[in-house]
Amino acid sequence: EAGVVQSPRYKIIEKKQPVAFWCNPISGHNTLYWYRQNLGQGPELLIRYENEEAVDDSQLPKDRFSAERLKGVDSTLKIQPAELGDSAVYLCASSLVTAGEGYEQYFGPGTRLTVT
Amino acid sequence: GQNIDQPTEMTATEGAIVQINCTYQTSGFNGLFWYQQHAGEAPTFLSYNVLDGLEEKGRFSSFLSRSKGYSYLLLKELQMKDSASYLCAVKGYSTLTFGKGTMLLVSP
Numbered sequence: 001e002a003g004v005v006q007s008p009r010y011k012i013i014e015k016k017q018p019v020a021f022w023c024n025p026i027s028g029h030n031t032l033y034w035y036r037q038n039l040g041q042g043p044e045l046l047i048r049y050e051n052e053e054a055v056d057d058s059q060l061p062k063d064r065f066s067a068e069r070l071k072g073v074d075s076t077l078k079i080q081p082a083e084l085g086d087s088a089v090y091l092c093a094s095s096l097v098t099a100g101e102g103y104e105q106y107f108g109p110g111t112r113l114t115v116t
Numbered sequence: 117g118q119n120i121d122q123p124t125e126m127t128a129t130e131g132a133i134v135q136i137n138c139t140y141q142t143s144g145f146n147g148l149f150w151y152q153q154h155a156g157e158a159p160t161f162l163s164y165n166v167l168d169g170l171e172e173k174g175r176f177s178s179f180l181s182r183s184k185g186y187s188y189l190l191l192k193e194l195q196m197k198d199s200a201s202y203l204c205a206v207k208g209y210s211t212l213t214f215g216k217g218t219m220l221l222v223s224p
Binding site: 004033040041042043044045048055056091103104105106107108109110 | 120147149157158159160161164203205207210211212213214215216217
């Protein structure tokens with residue numbers, strides 16, 4: 001079974017430029033998460049999708065970040081414009097949540113973003 | 117909100133036993149997770165505790181005390197490949213909140 005796929009793995013951009021990250025979750029997983037992980041820190045949730053619906057985006061900086069999950073499968077996270085402080089690893093994870101239960105999240109390899 | 121505390125770094129010797137502690141204060145508790153993360157890689161699931169007590173899985177065991185807001189991950193017969201960051205994460209009503217992770221260095 002294929003795991004969570006993310007692309008690109010690495011991205012270097014200049015500040016004020018836009019950038020997009022793509023995630024393909026594990027087949028059949030209805031819940032998708034985007035996390036940001038700074039060096040030496042744990043992952044911090046940015047947004048959580050249940051199928052197509054964003055059910056928790058309270059930590060997403062909506063002035064510059066946007067996300068979508070069309071058809072409840074793949075998802076894209078966008079930053080426009082990027083700032084120096086956005087340099088981090090962006091992790092996508094997925095899980096199967098049924099009847100409000102479900103626990104194990106499977107993580108993708110992440111996209112390491114460097115903003116110069 | 118959630119507050120999760122774990123040591124920043126630990127060192128141990130190959131073949132030894134190490135215990136990584138995690139304390140938490142949460143508004144809502146639906147389980148505690150331990151993840152392993154090697155440098156430059158994704159976190160991988162190690163264990164899940166929702167009831168008090170010890171869960172054993174091979175060389176790794178995890179303990180939970182909900183009344184004390186306390187968990188530990190016990191690693192036995194340490195191997196060099198166990199050098200990694202170990203993340204404690206608490207599930208609230210619907211999302212996971214991660215601690216900052218404990219970097220474990222296993223030396224020969």
